[in-house]
Amino acid sequence: MPEQHPGSRPTLEAVAALAGVSRATASRVVNGGDGVRKPLVDKVRKAVEELQYIPNHAARTLVTRRTGAVAVVIAEPEIRIFSDPFFSQQLRGISKELAAHDTQLVLLIVEGPADFDRIARYLSGGHVDGALAFSLHTDDPLPAITRRAGVPTVYGGRPSWTAGPGEEAVQYVDADNRGGARAAVQYLRSLGRERIAYIGGPPDQTSAMDRLDGYRDILPETDPTLVAEGAFTVESGARAMAQLLERRPDLDAVFAASDLMASGALRILRERGITVPEQVALVGFDDMDSVAETTDPPLTTVRQDIEGQGRLMARLLLSGLDRARTGAGRPDSVITPTTLVRRASA
Amino acid sequence: MPEQHPGSRPTLEAVAALAGVSRATASRVVNGGDGVRKPLVDKVRKAVEELQYIPNHAARTLVTRRTGAVAVVIAEPEIRIFSDPFFSQQLRGISKELAAHDTQLVLLIVEGPADFDRIARYLSGGHVDGALAFSLHTDDPLPAITRRAGVPTVYGGRPSWTAGPGEEAVQYVDADNRGGARAAVQYLRSLGRERIAYIGGPPDQTSAMDRLDGYRDILPETDPTLVAEGAFTVESGARAMAQLLERRPDLDAVFAASDLMASGALRILRERGITVPEQVALVGFDDMDSVAETTDPPLTTVRQDIEGQGRLMARLLLSGLDRARTGAGRPDSVITPTTLVRRASA
DNA sequence: CACAGGGCTGAGAGCGCTTCCAACCAATTG
DNA sequence: CAATTGGTTGGAAGCGCTCTCAGCCCTGTG
Secondary structure, three states: OOOOOOOOOOOHHHHHHHHOOOHHHHHHHHOOOOOOOHHHHHHHHHHHHHHOOOOOHHHHHHHHOOOOEEEEEEOHHHHHHHOOHHHHHHHHHHHHHHHHOOOEEEEEEOOOHHHHHHHHHHHHOOOOOEEEEEOOOOOOOHHHHHHHHOOOEEEEOOOOOOOOOOOOOOEEEEEOHHHHHHHHHHHHHHOOOOOEEEEEOOOOOHHHHHHHHHHHHHOOOOOHHHEEEOOOOHHHHHHHHHHHHHHOOOOOEEEEOOHHHHHHHHHHHHHOOOOOOOOOEEEEEEOOHHHHOOOOOOOEEEEEOHHHHHHHHHHHHHHHHHHHHHOOOOOOOEEEOEEEEOOOOO | OOOOOOOOOOOHHHHHHHHOOOHHHHHHHHOOOOOOOHHHHHHHHHHHHHHOOOOOHHHHHHHHOOOOEEEEEEOHHHHHHHOOHHHHHHHHHHHHHHHHOOOEEEEEEOOOHHHHHHHHHHHHOOOOOEEEEEOOOOOOOHHHHHHHHOOOEEEEOOOOOOOOOOOOOOEEEEEOHHHHHHHHHHHHHHOOOOOEEEEEOOOOOHHHHHHHHHHHHHOOOOOHHHEEEOOOOHHHHHHHHHHHHHHOOOOOEEEEOOHHHHHHHHHHHHHOOOOOOOOOEEEEEEOOHHHHOOOOOOOEEEEEOHHHHHHHHHHHHHHHHHHHHHOOOOOOOEEEOEEEEOOOOO
C-alpha cells in the first residue's frame, strides 16, 4: 500500500492519466461503467486500484446535490431512549439498512429547546438528503422545520398530529399496535378468561392509545375499573397492578401494554401469592429480549420486529429519495405486523 | 420568510450582489468578518438575513478540506453498549461538545467483522476530520485503519495496546480507575475492615485491570481467595459474591468494580441474611444514576463523570484538529478524577 | 460507394466557495 | 510634496467532480 503524502490524495485526473483516458471516462467507470467499453473499464479499474483512489465526496456532492447522508434526529425529552433497548434496536436496524446503501448516519441530538435552531440550520444547509425522526408530541417544532427545509422525513411511530390542509401526508413506520392488542385480548378470551384487565401506557403516546383501542375493539363494554394507566416502566406496571387488584380482586387476566409493565405486574402478583397463569393469565407487549424470556414464568407477549422497523424507516426514506429523482410518487407509510408469542404466562 | 424554489438556494454570489460587494468580501463576512470595514459587514449581514443564505457545505469543504464532522465509531461486539447507560451518557457528552463547536456527529456502527472495510473506506474518504472510538481489544483493526487513513482519533478508555515504535502515542480519555479503586479500599480500611474482598471485571478490559491494580496498591499481600472475577453485570456480581462467601465466610467488606456488580452482590448478601453495612461493608464503582441511589441501602461508590469524559474526548479531538492547522503539538491524553461518594452501604 | 445512425469518448463548462494577489485608498513619513 | 506604508477590496484561479455536447469511428443501409 503506497504511503500517501498527507493531504494529497489522488484525484480522478490522476486515475485518468494513468489509465490513458479522459477524466470523463474515468468518472463513468467509477460510477458504474455504463457505456464504456470493457478494455477501458478494466484499465481504469486497475488505475483506481493502483492509486488507491477514493472519490472526493465534497466535489461529488457539489455537483450532484446529493450528500449520501441521512440525519437521525433525537429530541431532548426522549434522550432517555438511549438507554431504551427499544430505541437502540431501532437505530441498529437503521444503521444496517443505511450501511447497505452506502449512506451515512448523522446523529442529531437536540440539546434543549433552544437547540432546534441549530438543527434547523443544519437540516436546511443541505448536509443531508433526508431525515429520520421519532414519534413526537403534538407541539414538536421538528415537522415544521423539516418541511420548511424541504428535507424528506420518515417518522418512527405514528405521529400524534396530522398533516394540515395542503400538506403532504406524514410518512411513518409503526407496528400494528391495535391489531397486536386485539390478538392478545382475543387470545385471553379464548382461554376462557372473562375479567380481562388492561394496563396501558401514557395517553400522549400514540402506541399506547392504539393498543388501548385494540383492547376496546374486543371488549367494547368493559368496566373502566379494569383499566389502569402506567408509563411503560416496571415500576408503573407494579403500581397499576396493585391498583387493579384493589379495585377488582376478581380479575382473571391482565394484558399489559409493555413487557416492562408486565414484569412489574408479575412481581405484584407473586407478592400477593396469586399464581400465573393459573389464577391470573398475563400477556405483555414488545417481546423484549432481555425481559420476556427471563421472567418467571416467561411472558406470553405480542412481538414486534423493532430492528425491522428501523430498517424499514431507512428503506422508506431511501426509496423516497430515489423516487424523487425519478419523479415517481412517494411510498406510503408502513405498518409492520405483530405476532402473538405464547410462553408460560398465559 | 421567502418561499424558496426547491433546489435553488441563494449562493454567495447573490448575497454579494444584493450587498453591492464582491464575492470575496461577502465570503469574509460570512466567515467572521475580519478585515472588513463595519459598514460593509453590516450590509452583507443584512443581505444574508434577507436571502436566508446558508453556505453550501460541500463547496466549502471542497476548498478548505475540512468537513466539520467527526465520526463516532462503535464496533460490533460492543453494540450492546447502546443499552448501556454508560455509553449513552458518554455519547451525550460528545454530542454536546460537538454541537457547541458546530461539528457534526457521524455515527459509524461496525456491522460485523467484514464491515471494517466499509469503515476504512469511509474514514479514508475524507468525510470526517477526526474520529472518536471506544476502548478496544488488542487485535482490533480500527487503530490501524485510522492511522493509515490519517484520521486523528481519540479513544474512550485506555486502550489495551500501546503504540508501536515510531508511532504517535494514542490519545485517550479515561477515568482515574486506579486512584478511584485505591480511594475505595482505603476508605473501607479506615472503617476498620480487615478482610476486604474484591469483585473485579473482565481482565481484558483495561478499566477492570486498573481498578484491580488500585485494590492491590492498598492491599498488596491479599489472599487471592478474596478476589473474584465478574463481568460488570448484575448477575455476574451475584455469582462472584456467592463464590466469595463460600470461600471466605469471614469477609467483612466488598469492593465491587461496578455498581451493577455491587447490586448483584447486595442481593446475595440480603438473601443470606447478612446485613449491610453492619456485617459487610460494600462499595461500588461508577455512581450510576439508576443504580447506586436506588439500592437498599444506597451504595457508597466511586463516582466518575461519564458525560464529562465524552465531552473531553470531543474537546481533545477538536483541539488537536485546530492545533494541526496551527502547527502546534498534540495535547496529551486525559485522566479524569474520581471521587468517593458516601452513602449507606459503607 | 455515399450517407445516415448509433455507440463511445473527450473537451470543457460549471457546481459554490475560499484565498492569493494585485489594485486601490488614505494616512503617515522623510 | 513625493514616497512609503498599512488596511481594504475585488478579480480570478482553482478545489475535484459530473455531465452535456460535439466529434469520432464503425456499422448498416439505400
